[in-house]
Amino acid sequence: MTFLFPPAPTPSLPIEGSDARFPVRRIFCVGQNYAAHAREMGHHERADPFFFTKPADAVVTDGADPLYPTATQDLHHEVELVCAVGPDGALGWAVGCDLTRRDLQAEAKQKGRPWDASKGFDQSAPCAAIHLGALPDPTAVIELRVNGEARQTGRLDDMLWSPDEILTKARELWDIQPGDLIFTGTPEGVGPLAPGDRVEATIGGLPALRFTVAAR
Ligand code: MN
Numbered sequence: 001m002t003f004l005f006p007p008a009p010t011p012s013l014p015i016e017g018s019d020a021r022f023p024v025r026r027i028f029c030v031g032q033n034y035a036a037h038a039r040e041m042g043h044h045e046r047a048d049p050f051f052f053t054k055p056a057d058a059v060v061t062d063g064a065d066p067l068y069p070t071a072t073q074d075l076h077h078e079v080e081l082v083c084a085v086g087p088d089g090a091l092g093w094a095v096g097c098d099l100t101r102r103d104l105q106a107e108a109k110q111k112g113r114p115w116d117a118s119k120g121f122d123q124s125a126p127c128a129a130i131h132l133g134a135l136p137d138p139t140a141v142i143e144l145r146v147n148g149e150a151r152q153t154g155r156l157d158d159m160l161w162s163p164d165e166i167l168t169k170a171r172e173l174w175d176i177q178p179g180d181l182i183f184t185g186t187p188e189g190v191g192p193l194a195p196g197d198r199v200e201a202t203i204g205g206l207p208a209l210r211f212t213v214a215a216r
Helices: 035-040 102-111 163-173
Strands: 012-014 021-023 027-031 050-054 075-077 079-086 089-097 141-146 149-155 181-183 198-203 209-212
Touching (some): 089 163, 089 198, 163 181
Antiparallel strands (some): 027 050, 079 089, 079 181, 141 149
């Protein structure tokens, strides 16, 4: 069998303490999984988590800097705990950032249109190295700083759906496979990023995520 042209390389994430890499198959994301973030987005009824997706090759890894995307004037940061799924379920955990074109998302919400352009754009999923093993302590702090200033601070146990519940619910909707990543939602404090901004995101003792927004 030959391909008409060379297939794209498999996107992958580094694994802490290992030379092996995690091959990314799909990226699922949970929206409105922290009540205070749902409120800051204008949802004053009870928060109601749900899924959306990004392409696998949206990951930005190994300390690379994502480009400020086209077609937005309002790029936002959303720090998230990422579940990496292996052959036997949750295999490890990482710090990720669900970059969002907030202006396009607001327009999509208003017009009842899909979120793909606001969420699933190129380089929209920076992710640090995966820590293999058990879920971090649920009291762990999840935090994102921009140019050294704390913007988002929460605790993992502020989640409405726990990571276990997220996996169960995802399996009701998809045949979840090894290589799938699940971004588990963001705490309050989302806000804008500009070219040149230095982002540092941490969750307990997981490998930190650091990047600078690159000017286009
Ligand atoms: Mn998010």
